[in-house]
Amino acid sequence: MSSPVLEIRNLCVDYGVGETAVRAVRDVDLTLHRGQVLGLAGESGSGKSTLAYGLTRLLPPPGVVTGGQVIYHPPAGAPVDVLAMTPAQLRRFRWAETAVVFQGAMNSLNPVHRISTQLLDVLKAHRPTSTAVGRRERAQEVLRLVGIPADRLDAYPHQLSGGMRQRVMIAMALLLEPQLVIMDEPTTALDVVMQRQILGELAQLRQRLEFAVLFITHDLSLLVEFSDHIAIMYGGRVVEQAASDRLYQQALHPYTEGLLQSFPALRGPLRTLTGIPGSPPDLRAMPTGCAFHPRCPYALDVCRSRLPPLGRPADSHAGRTVACWLHPTAEPATETRP
Amino acid sequence: MRFLLQRLAFYLFTVWAAITINFFLPRLIPGDPVRSLIARYQGQLSADAIDSLYVLFGLDQERSLWGQYVDYWAQLLRGDLGLSFTFFPTPVSDVIGNALPWTVALVGITTLVSFALGTGLGVLAGWRRGSWLDGLLPVTTFLSSIPYFWLGLVAIALLTGPGSFFPSSGGYEPGLVPAFDTIFLGSALQHSLLPAATILVSSMSGWVLSMRNMMVTVAAEDYITVAHAKGLGERRVALHYAARNALLPNISGFALSLGFIVGGTLLVEIVFSYPGLGFQLFQAVGAKDYPLLQGIFLIITVSVLVANLLADLAYLALDPRTRKEG
Structure with a gap:
């Protein structure tokens, strides 16, 4: 269960080149294990979506991946670096191994083509030997998986509701049975009821089909419930990572604590929602030391001058990492998770 | 299909409006075609020729504007657009x-x-x-x-x-x-x-x-x-x-x-x-x-x-x- 499916090592992503370049993702290390859900949370502008686009090489210009590796481990065969693939290799890799469900449920489908065209062209591109009948059956099968009647296959996107469109996108992601599905705020455009429904179905599908999920959202409450592990990003860096129940019970980084206090708990004693004062850092002029120190209620002198390394905290359990001077690392960690 | 019929009705209406305007515009302009022809030939037309021109252009009889309008439509439907002055007597069509x-x-x-x-x-x-x-x-x-x-x-x-x-x-x-x-x-x-x-x-x-x-x-x-x-x-x-x-x-x-x-x-x-x-x-x-x-x-x-x-x-x-x- 603990074999990795995707390892991100020292990934750096810039917007622009040269003097004016802005570093949106800094030295991110993440490991995603087979069949697990890794949640990635942070405020707007923390670099979580940029990370997802960077590792799939879908980043539109002026975004540039400036360093690092993205190692994909196929079920059989040697690991490959996604960032070093040739265009042809990349085309074969995309969707077959990692599929993506994007933020905009409304705009992810091409408005002028039928759903069927958009589902079938994936199959046609990746399984050129398949028959037309076989492709159609597969498309109907995945639509049924997400609870859409197969006769909607020939509908146009504008004939479907927002929720149905996002289901179609999820169905599309499952077409080729990928090892990894990246979900970039897949339910943000939907109302909360639809959100809940779709997430519930996703959790079931994931158990049945056993794909790993990289789930990106700014809604930490959603992640606590839905994911196995959570990584918190701030100013382009991962500042804390832990199993989700442990993170929820005891957040180590003050930023995580702030995020957790930004939504109410359903049970337990009432508490005042505090939120986090201040606003996310300006990526063009990052604070020295820890990027969070201007907003941190516990900031020490050392926070202003030195960047805390991400590592296993000496004063806590194994199996989690944090980058904070309040919890100095036991030893400089190279691997993000044991 | 309904959309198409709606559009078609709209276009028919526009054609009608354009033709009607086309009919009235010259009649709002002072003078008549015969006078411009006379001017064109600089007095070289005899009185008989002028009379026959009036007959030819259908301007001899006192017709109401409505009557002329109906005639104009009848002409149009026959594909008759009248006679050109410049290339007289070639038909405009x-x-x-x-x-x-x-x-x-x-x-x-x-x-x-x-x-x-x-x-x-x-x-x-x-x-x-x-x-x-x-x-x-x-x-x-x-x-x-x-x-x-x-x-x-x-x-x-x-x-x-x-x-x-x-x-x-x-x-x-x-x-x-x-x-x-x-x-x-x-x-x-x-x-x-x-x-x-x-x-x-x-x-x-x-x-x-x-x-x-x-x-x-x-x-x-x-x-x-x-x-x-x-x-x-x-x-x-x-x-x-x-x-x-x-x-x-x-x-x-x-x-x-x-x-x-x-x-x-x-x-x-x-x-x-x-x-x-x-x-x-x-x-x-x-x-x-x-x-x-x-x-x-x-x-x-x-x-x-x-x-x-x-x-x-x-x-x-x-x-x-x-x-x-x-």
Whole structure:
């Protein structure tokens, strides 16, 4: 269960080149294990979506991946670096191994083509030997998986509701049975009821089909419930990572604590929602030391001058990492998770 | 289907309105056609001739405006547009019938070619944004801001003259009899090269610019990213996802330009003295040839409307969102 499916090592992503370049993702290390859900949370502008686009090489210009590796481990065969693939290799890799469900449920489908065209062209591109009948059956099968009647296959996107469109996108992601599905705020455009429904179905599908999920959202409450592990990003860096129940019970980084206090708990004693004062850092002029120190209620002198390394905290359990001077690392960690 | 019927009703109403205005306008202008003919012949017409002219134009009998209106419609339905003053006594329909093929062939073909080439180049330039193709943009902006006729004048000044391959005016070699043989067609082709090139150069740039801009806009859409993420080939993403959507706004522009084919690119035809409808219109204005003007306006109105109807149909075919039912 603990074999990795995707390892991100020292990934750096810039917007622009040269003097004016802005570093949106800094030295991110993440490991995603087979069949697990890794949640990635942070405020707007923390670099979580940029990370997802960077590792799939879908980043539109002026975004540039400036360093690092993205190692994909196929079920059989040697690991490959996604960032070093040739265009042809990349085309074969995309969707077959990692599929993506994007933020905009409304705009992810091409408005002028039928759903069927958009589902079938994936199959046609990746399984050129398949028959037309076989492709159609597969498309109907995945639509049924997400609870859409197969006769909607020939509908146009504008004939479907927002929720149905996002289901179609999820169905599309499952077409080729990928090892990894990246979900970039897949339910943000939907109302909360639809959100809940779709997430519930996703959790079931994931158990049945056993794909790993990289789930990106700014809604930490959603992640606590839905994911196995959570990584918190701030100013382009991962500042804390832990199993989700442990993170929820005891957040180590003050930023995580702030995020957790930004939504109410359903049970337990009432508490005042505090939120986090201040606003996310300006990526063009990052604070020295820890990027969070201007907003941190516990900031020490050392926070202003030195960047805390991400590592296993000496004063806590194994199996989690944090980058904070309040919890100095036991030893400089190279691997993000044991 | 209901949508189509609605559109059709709208177009029929517009045609009716245009024809009615076409009928009333000349009657609001002081004077009558016979008086302008008299002026034209500078008193060389005898009293008998003047009388017979009044009879010929149907102005001898005191008819009510309504009666004239009904007669006008009856005439129109027979395809009778009246007699031209300039080419008296040739019927207007014959004058238009002679000029129309020239314009449709010259402007029609160049419009089609310019749209196809311009759109193709625009797709390429928009898709390969940031490549050397972007160097075309200032050139196209420059060319699209040049008026046709100026370009035509420059072309005449630079490329024609004694001994030049390109003739400076006319639609065919003077002295040739219009017929469908190689000599005449060759001559017609030779005469159309410069005007065609003029129209092509300055109208194509507009298509390039608008198509490129739409491509750039569409390329930022989520479904393009999805198409890339799906691992589809570059060509499929560019044509079926990006260009297919970017084309939609250009369709209405294209239909409008189809409608203006018949009107001709007036100034180009004047500059090259090309025997098309635009040149005819110019002559009709100069000679105060009201029946001819009316006839040409009618043809232009109808063709603009037909082009719009075609645009509606094209939209229905290309954009499923405009089809309400189904």
